[in-house]
Amino acid sequence: MVELVNITKLYHKKPVVNNVSLFVPKGQTLVLLGKSGSGKTTLLKMINRLIEPDEGNILIDGENIANRSVEELRRNIGYVIQAIGLFPHWTVAQNIATVPALIDWPKDKISSRVSELLEHMGLPQQFASRYPHELSGGQQQRIGVARALAANPSLLLMDEPFGALDPIIRKEIQSDFQHLSIFKEMTKIVVTHDVKEAFYLGDEVALIDEGKIIEKATPRNFLFNSTSNLVKGFIGEDAWSLKLSQVALSEVISFLAFAKDSAEEVLICHIDEKPFSRIFSMVNSDQQQVKIIDDSGLVGHAFVGDLKASFLKFESQLVAD
Amino acid sequence: MIEFLKDNIGEIGEQTMEHLWLSGISIFLSCVAGISLGLGLTRNQKLAGFFIGVTGVMQTIPSLAMLGFFIPFLGIGKLPAILALFLYALLPIVRNTYTGIQNIDANIREAAISMGMTRYQLLAKVEFPLALPVIFAGIRTATVINVGVATLCALIGAGGLGEFIFRGITLNSTPMILAGAIPASLLAISLDYALSLVQKNVRKRLWPFIAGMAIVVGIYPVWASLSQTNNKVGLVAGFNSEFMNRADGWPGLSEAYDLQLPALELEITLMYEALKNQEADVIAGFTTDGRIQSYNLRVLEDDLHYFPPYYAAPIVKLATLKEYPLLEASLEKLEGKIPKELIAYLNLKVDQHEFTIEQAADSLLSAVTKGVFVNNRSASGKEKLVIGSKAFTESYILAAFLSRYIEATTSYRTDLKLGFGGTKLLFDAFLSGDIKLYPEYTGTALLVFVQPDKTVIDSLLQSPEKIHTFTNRELKEDFGVVMLPSFGFNNTTALMMREELANQLGIVSISDLKNYINRFDQ
Numbered sequence: 153m154v155e156l157v158n159i160t161k162l163y164h165k166k167p168v169v170n171n172v173s174l175f176v177p178k179g180q181t182l183v184l185l186g187k188s189g190s191g192k193t194t195l196l197k198m199i200n201r202l203i204e205p206d207e208g209n210i211l212i213d214g215e216n217i218a219n220r221s222v223e224e225l226r227r228n229i230g231y232v233i234q235a236i237g238l239f240p241h242w243t244v245a246q247n248i249a250t251v252p253a254l255i256d257w258p259k260d261k262i263s264s265r266v267s268e269l270l271e272h273m274g275l276p277q278q279f280a281s282r283y284p285h286e287l288s289g290g291q292q293q294r295i296g297v298a299r300a301l302a303a304n305p306s307l308l309l310m311d312e313p314f315g316a317l318d319p320i321i322r323k324e325i326q327s328d329f330q331h332l333s334i335f336k337e338m339t340k341i342v343v344t345h346d347v348k349e350a351f352y353l354g355d356e357v358a359l360i361d362e363g364k365i366i367e368k369a370t371p372r373n374f375l376f377n378s379t380s381n382l383v384k385g386f387i388g389e390d391a392w393s394l395k396l397s398q399v400a401l402s403e404v405i406s407f408l409a410f411a412k413d414s415a416e417e418v419l420i421c422h423i424d425e426k427p428f429s430r431i432f433s434m435v436n437s438d439q440q441q442v443k444i445i446d447d448s449g450l451v452g453h454a455f456v457g458d459l460k461a462s463f464l465k466f467e468s469q470l471v472a473d
Numbered sequence: 474m475i476e477f478l479k480d481n482i483g484e485i486g487e488q489t490m491e492h493l494w495l496s497g498i499s500i501f502l503s504c505v506a507g508i509s510l511g512l513g514l515t516r517n518q519k520l521a522g523f524f525i526g527v528t529g530v531m532q533t534i535p536s537l538a539m540l541g542f543f544i545p546f547l548g549i550g551k552l553p554a555i556l557a558l559f560l561y562a563l564l565p566i567v568r569n570t571y572t573g574i575q576n577i578d579a580n581i582r583e584a585a586i587s588m589g590m591t592r593y594q595l596l597a598k599v600e601f602p603l604a605l606p607v608i609f610a611g612i613r614t615a616t617v618i619n620v621g622v623a624t625l626c627a628l629i630g631a632g633g634l635g636e637f638i639f640r641g642i643t644l645n646s647t648p649m650i651l652a653g654a655i656p657a658s659l660l661a662i663s664l665d666y667a668l669s670l671v672q673k674n675v676r677k678r679l680w681p682f683i684a685g686m687a688i689v690v691g692i693y694p695v696w697a698s699l700s701q702t703n704n705k706v707g708l709v710a711g712f713n714s715e716f717m718n719r720a721d722g723w724p725g726l727s728e729a730y731d732l733q734l735p736a737l738e739l740e741i742t743l744m745y746e747a748l749k750n751q752e753a754d755v756i757a758g759f760t761t762d763g764r765i766q767s768y769n770l771r772v773l774e775d776d777l778h779y780f781p782p783y784y785a786a787p788i789v790k791l792a793t794l795k796e797y798p799l800l801e802a803s804l805e806k807l808e809g810k811i812p813k814e815l816i817a818y819l820n821l822k823v824d825q826h827e828f829t830i831e832q833a834a835d836s837l838l839s840a841v842t843k844g845v846f847v848n849n850r851s852a853s854g855k856e857k858l859v860i861g862s863k864a865f866t867e868s869y870i871l872a873a874f875l876s877r878y879i880e881a882t883t884s885y886r887t888d889l890k891l892g893f894g895g896t897k898l899l900f901d902a903f904l905s906g907d908i909k910l911y912p913e914y915t916g917t918a919l920l921v922f923v924q925p926d927k928t929v930i931d932s933l934l935q936s937p938e939k940i941h942t943f944t945n946r947e948l949k950e951d952f953g954v955v956m957l958p959s960f961g962f963n964n965t966t967a968l969m970m971r972e973e974l975a976n977q978l979g980i981v982s983i984s985d986l987k988n989y990i991n992r993f994d995q
Contacts, residue, residue, distance in 0.1 A: 200587055226589035237584030241602050250588045299588075 153178045154199065154307060154339055159208035161194055161363075169195050169205070170363035176356075178306075181340040183354030185347065185386075191363040192343045196309055199341065200229045212307060227251050230300030230338075234312035236292050238284040244270075244295055245280035251303040269298040272334050290321035297325075301334060308335070310342045314349065326352060347390050351375070351398065359383055372398055376470040396428040399466065401444060407462035407469075410452035417443045423451055431459050477648035485637070489656045492633035495551065495626060496619045496664070497689035499558035503615060504686075507563050508608060511570025512596065521571055528564035536561065536622045540629050548752050549743055554623070554631030561622055562615035569611025573604030609672040613665055620661040624653065630711065630737040630747065634660075640714040640738075643895030708990065710736040711744045711753030715895055716966065721781075721920035722757065726968075729779045732987045741865055754970060755986065759783075761813055761867060761964040763821020771975040773968040774982035780966050781930070782937045783914035784959035785811075785867075787875060791953050793909045797858060799883040800910075801957070807878070809961035810841045816962055820866050830866075834873035841874075842881065857888040861899055861908035864892045867964065871912035896921055904952060914964060915940050918956055923947040937963070 351371040358368040438457030514521040543553035627635025637653030716722035822828040862872035893899035
């Protein structure tokens, strides 16, 4: 649980972070979304005191961080940056064990933690004795994340964590981040300028501009309910595809007309999937069918055209709400 | 060459050890100070430019000037040498430490800080290990420079391989120069190589390196103190390289009087300073030196007549006299024209920087000619007559005087090539024809060029005239060279002590000195 109360930071007497208050419940992911220079990174760095605020307080689990020893505070917060910043003179194992070594964990506890984290990150155990320069960029970033998680921090801060990775590796790691159990318990604050990444990772997204929070909402509300021009401007052309990627089949099922199983099936989708981007890109296939299933079996068949129609009905209802 | 090495292997080893120690301790100190300073500067960027500038300026000071600069404060010997070497080695180490740390990727530093490292942990675990290869490159640069500059330290009595080099230059002996130069180069190369081995895997081999350094720094003083002869007498001699090694210098004197004294090797001007500052108690100086009076020195009586008379006279080839027919008649007129008091006075004035060499030569010219010779002959078309000198005040003055005198009394034009680093060097240049004329001393000509048997020397020593005649006969036969009539003053070598100390110990003659020293052997 992290709480920012009226935080202001001035550079050359101008506010780069201007009276910001935020609340992130335990175990949730907040994404700080903004252009470069919006103040989002400054805001993040104030949480582990790499930067000290000029005004306001930051509380972690109810305790004001200004009252804690700065080293002790940082050792309890995981921190991942775009440039990774692995220590080139240390092996992967030494890198991962940075914080545990600083807080004097016993050796066997450290080595079992290192192998546990390698496994979580999907990396082979023999990587432990390699040096960072022997690894690919994606592998290095996984090590960077493992290093941040090593001492079981309750809070994880990530600054453009996947920005330098190529798109395929990036999707893979983003998906890991969403689904790996190791992240579940943790409170996460992620800085990014990538709108898709923000809506993919965030339980909530806060759009920041000129040091102020423009809007903070769930991705769903952001996309379907926001009236702010700034938000619309920021999301821009991506709005439609983002909307498509947000909605699960189960949400539109009440607007959907099922059909008899007749034509050829082009897709089989689980009811919890979000397949609308694919469905809307199937231009000349309105007469083809999608087979919808759930955990217990068949739910029904639907024509692609009817699925499209059901999504539009769902959207208009959401906006009307 | 090989024979020379065989004969001197002990001394070469000793000087190599001494050299290694001088370099080792100064580099060790530079590492400690340079790395600390470099690390400190990374925490204070404003001072960094200033300090690196200052160490850079120090690097540009010519090494010899730096050594000379410390003498008034620190005297001679190992201390000023180590300080100068230390300052020289400082720049590469400070600069590389600073830039090594400065150039570390900012993201790595941010990662380390955000992991909760303290300032010290950041430095010890991340910054220092990452900068080490760069720091090591600085240490290697410093080491190579240092071993080279350390040869110069021989000039201020600090010892090392420079002793061989400077002696070799003075005596124009190639084997002797190489006996110093080759070990010095090998030392530089092998130290650099050893450091390169450490550098390759510096993080793992840092401790062996520090241990090796500590051994070099620590072992020599122990070894030196064990090997040093016990100096119960408490007197130390300071001699210049030439006197130290010439057969008619210290080796002969020591034998003739059975005199045993520990002796420092010093550059000639420093020798007097050392005596004055009580860093040496006995030196071998020249009897016409003005400093005898101004420093209040006692010239010890040569009661066994070891030192032959050294009358100054122009030396010239017979062929040159034929080529320049007016020369002989003109120079012969100088016989007996320069009294000892006059040359001692001029030597002193020049040494005290009251006169330049030129002013002294002018005074000498006007004193000698009293305006009698007025030259109204037009210059002849002959090649310029090149006049040489040795590297001490009196020789400079006499050469400059000869140039003026010849131009005033003949139609020949002259050119000066002054400051040859040793008698042998100058004599060789003279024989090869590069130098046509220079002021030499009868005793030197006899003992260094003619080198007669000891019995012949003994029969000649009492009479300056006999020496001159005998020497000239031999020089003509052997080299086709003649010493013209002497200027009239005797500038012999003599042992000197501070008046006060000589009084206190009751020493008037060299035999007194010997007796004083021998008292301690019983």
